[in-house]
Amino acid sequence: MDTGTEYQERFAGDRETMKTAIYYFTGTGNTLAVARDLATELGDTELIPIPRVIHQPEIVADADAVGIAFPVYFWNMPAIVRQLVQNLRFNGNPYIFGIATCGERPGGALFNLKTLLEEKGTTLTSGFVFVMPENYIGPIDLMGDAPHRQEKYTFAKSRIPSVGEAIRQRKVSVPEGSDSVLLKIGGRIACTLATSLYNTPRRLHATAACNLCGICEHICPTKNISVRADAVRWGRNCTQCYACIHWCPKGAIEIGGRTSRKPRYHHPDVTLADMLHQREE
Ligand SMILES: Cc1cc2nc3c(=O)[nH]c(=O)nc-3n(C[C@H](O)[C@H](O)[C@H](O)COP(=O)(O)O)c2cc1C
Ligand code: SF4
Ligand code: SF4
Structure with missing residues (x-):
């Protein structure tokens, strides 16, 4: 795997062409709002809706920096995002970053993205979590954070310049969230309970x-x-x-x-x- 220094040096010559592509998926708009703010901050960024490309047998990412932005489901990635990553081919050797939005706890969602990318012979170079309003309404309603939505929007917006700067600088970092095995198991159990038992x-x-x-x-x-x-x-x-x-x-x-x-x-x-x-x- 690349060390931080090697990676940043490798990208040092690419600074004039800073094109970024962000593949995004959203159910209630939180992830799109964050991806848009980041695109504005970075400039020269294409936002690509994952549902529009997901049926292509091979999806070719052609940019200097490639982002994958999604909501966290059960401390993990949504199935449609896993499918995207499996079908994604990178032209050249882009800087790859993840953006995960969640209501409170991202768990190992970005670490799972990293593992998936490593299985394809590449890696996640950085990964950022944005805590946003909860949209999980059933079978358990977790949307009790409604009184704090404005604080969440404000805090998320306040992070955009530093995340944008980290991406511009091609910083290498450990993804945000937790790599705990217990959380992985807990996420699987929660997902099974919600989807199979409660169905x-x-x-x-x-x-x-x-x-x-x-x-x-x-x-x-x-x-x-x-x-x-x-x-x-x-x-x-x-x-x-x-x-x-x-x-x-x-x-x-x-x-x-x-x-x-x-x-x-x-x-x-x-x-x-x-x-x-x-x-x-
Ligand atoms: C099925 C489902 C599972 C979720 N699981 C989590 C979770 O594990 N941790 C968390 O903090 N938020 C969880 N959430 C909340 C969303 O991740 C959060 O509201 C996200 O910002 C929604 O993004 P979107 O508006 O782009 O769809 C879940 C939401 C849904 C619908
Ligand atoms: S459930 Fe009925 S009213 Fe609601 S969006 Fe679907 S078609 Fe429209
Ligand atoms: S059917 Fe499922 S995937 Fe389709 S909009 Fe409803 S919750 Fe989302």
């Missing part, structure tokens, strides 16, 4: 408040929803982003019975149009 994706359904507007079908990053003349149906390819629940204009999507009458959330600077853009064909 969260299978319990998604639309209530009588649904007006069949079709937004959920077009927003779902994995094309897992179809809106028919008389009903909304979910398939089995759910990455658990909760976008359908939070963006339904009628608040008509529930997981079993535990999410009813609970407020929905999305980042205030991210619009429905932004979400539809993430998935556009």
